[in-house]
Amino acid sequence: MTLHGVILFHTTSSVLRAEKRLIKEGFATRLVPTPRQFSSDCGIALRFDWNDHERITSMLGEEKVEFDAIHFLDANPV
Amino acid sequence: MIYLDQAATSWPKPPEVLKAMTDVLENAGGNPGRSGHRLSIAAARIIYDTREEISRFFGVSDPLRVIFTGNATHAINLALKGILKPGDHVITSSMEHNAVMRPLRNLEKRGIRLSIVQCASNGTLDAKDIGGMVASDTRLVVMAHASNVVGTLLPVAEVAAIVHQAGALLLVDVAQTAGIIPMDMTAMGIDLLAFTGHKELQGPPGIGGLVIADHIDIAQIDPLICGGTGSRSESEEQPDDLPDKFESGTANLAGIAGLGAGLRWLKDRGIEEICAHLKTLSRMLIDGLSAFPEVKIYGTLDLARSIAVVSFTVAGRHVSEIGFRLDEEYGVLSRVGLHCAPAAHKTIGSFPEGTVRLAPGVFTTTDDIRLAIRAIGRVIRS
Numbered sequence: 066m067t068l069h070g071v072i073l074f075h076t077t078s079s080v081l082r083a084e085k086r087l088i089k090e091g092f093a094t095r096l097v098p099t100p101r102q103f104s105s106d107c108g109i110a111l112r113f114d115w116n117d118h119e120r121i122t123s124m125l126g127e128e129k130v131e132f133d134a135i136h137f138l139d140a141n142p143v
Numbered sequence: 144m145i146y147l148d149q150a151a152t153s154w155p156k157p158p159e160v161l162k163a164m165t166d167v168l169e170n171a172g173g174n175p176g177r178s179g180h181r182l183s184i185a186a187a188r189i190i191y192d193t194r195e196e197i198s199r200f201f202g203v204s205d206p207l208r209v210i211f212t213g214n215a216t217h218a219i220n221l222a223l224k225g226i227l228k229p230g231d232h233v234i235t236s237s238m239e240h241n242a243v244m245r246p247l248r249n250l251e252k253r254g255i256r257l258s259i260v261q262c263a264s265n266g267t268l269d270a271k272d273i274g275g276m277v278a279s280d281t282r283l284v285v286m287a288h289a290s291n292v293v294g295t296l297l298p299v300a301e302v303a304a305i306v307h308q309a310g311a312l313l314l315v316d317v318a319q320t321a322g323i324i325p326m327d328m329t330a331m332g333i334d335l336l337a338f339t340g341h342k343e344l345q346g347p348p349g350i351g352g353l354v355i356a357d358h359i360d361i362a363q364i365d366p367l368i369c370g371g372t373g374s375r376s377e378s379e380e381q382p383d384d385l386p387d388k389f390e391s392g393t394a395n396l397a398g399i400a401g402l403g404a405g406l407r408w409l410k411d412r413g414i415e416e417i418c419a420h421l422k423t424l425s426r427m428l429i430d431g432l433s434a435f436p437e438v439k440i441y442g443t444l445d446l447a448r449s450i451a452v453v454s455f456t457v458a459g460r461h462v463s464e465i466g467f468r469l470d471e472e473y474g475v476l477s478r479v480g481l482h483c484a485p486a487a488h489k490t491i492g493s494f495p496e497g498t499v500r501l502a503p504g505v506f507t508t509t510d511d512i513r514l515a516i517r518a519i520g521r522v523i524r525s
């Protein structure tokens with residue numbers, strides 16, 4: 066079973082900008098409604114494979130992609 | 144019918160533009176950025192993709208620095224009123240459209256000092272004259288890339304160098320040139336660029352934007368309109384994030400989709416080719432009109448220094464009569480009068496009567512121009 070993480074953002078534009086960069090780097094991502102246990106400013110979040118989480122975190126940092134927070138998603142469906 | 148009023152708004156629009164507009168309303172009708180469901184995301188993607196295309200088109204690297212507005216007027220107001228504070232000095236040219244002049248006159252009443260640099264009677268601006276006006280409190284210089292009355296290009300890159308030397312900002316109104324002249328904000332030294340979608344960018348009316356260069360600190364720009372953005376909804380304060388800080392209220396989704404389609408259409412056609420085509424038409428117009436001794440043509444008449452906007456008057460005749468008869472008798476559509484630019488007409492010496500303006504576009508053919516010249520000949524000889 067794939068474990069997932071989510072990245073939260075302040076604005077829809079910044080989610081879409083980050084999504085494009087991650088796809089370009091070959092990461093598997095998906096836009097999802099923000100899981101309800103996390104409060105977020107914007108209704109959509111970016112879900113990714115938790116195995117990639119370190120690489121994604123450093124890539125977002127290096128490329129100065131602004132985001133709000135990164136969370137691990139437990140197995141409970143959201 | 145021969146439509147020679149492309150400088151007012153382009154017509155017809157490429158079919159792809161109309162299709163993109165109906166498609167988006169049919170298939171992506173959610174409110175972008177307000178909800179997390181698929182229709183909202185589909186709408187947000189179309190807006191983001193168009194932002195990206197515009198940022199590439201004008202040469203900025205961050206798509207979030209493209210702020211959508213209703214038109215160029217709105218974008219110019221956002222930049223001027225967002226940046227200028229009482230006590231600031233602002234410089235503009237004497238060839239400006241009222242989209243620039245009226246907000247500046249309005250700001251003048253609120254304690255902003257305005258200087259207007261006089262252009263030559265052919266509409267040209269000597270960048271050194273801007274240099275002579277720059278003072279320690281000069282915050283901004285605003286000018287058109289090309290005049291909507293005579294098509295004369297203003298020396299943006301030269302002015303940029305002077306403006307930056309003085310530590311001020313340069314706002315350029317590219318309403319008349321975007322889509323017909325390749326543009327790179329970084330190379331040209333433009334800090335803020337105001338565009339409108341409905342002219343040669345081939346988009347629909349009601350969409351435009353302000354593009355903010357990558358190096359500009361947005362903290363120095365106040366929003367013109369505050370309100371809901373879908374972001375940071377817990378707060379009653381306007382967010383500082385781009386583009387939300389400057390984009391309150393539901394976006395013009397269909398307009399943005401149409402503008403995106405217009406940009407893709409332009410890319411397929413090739414701006415260089417469009418530019419060459421318009422030069423051919425412009426040459427024909429100038430040569431054709433020059434054959435009538437009673438016609439006075441304004442501007443530089445130099446294709447290297449102007450775009451395809453040709454203004455003329457006829458000795459002893461009213462411009463409104465000429466425009467009316469061209470339309471009624473020959474189906475040639477022009478625009479007569481002051482073209483929302485009284486300062487420009489004063490500069491070229493055609494105030495208050497104005498001129499007859501002919502502005503061909505990408506769909507105008509050489510036959511159209513031949514017929515238009517023949518029609519003008521008949522109108523002025525009878």
Ligand SMILES: Cc1ncc(COP(=O)(O)O)c(C=O)c1O
Nearest residue numbers: 214215216240242287291318339
């Ligand atoms: C030079 C120039 N600036 C600004 C504008 C205003 O454009 P809009 O009416 O789309 O805001 C126009 C067009 O009318 C123009 O020609």
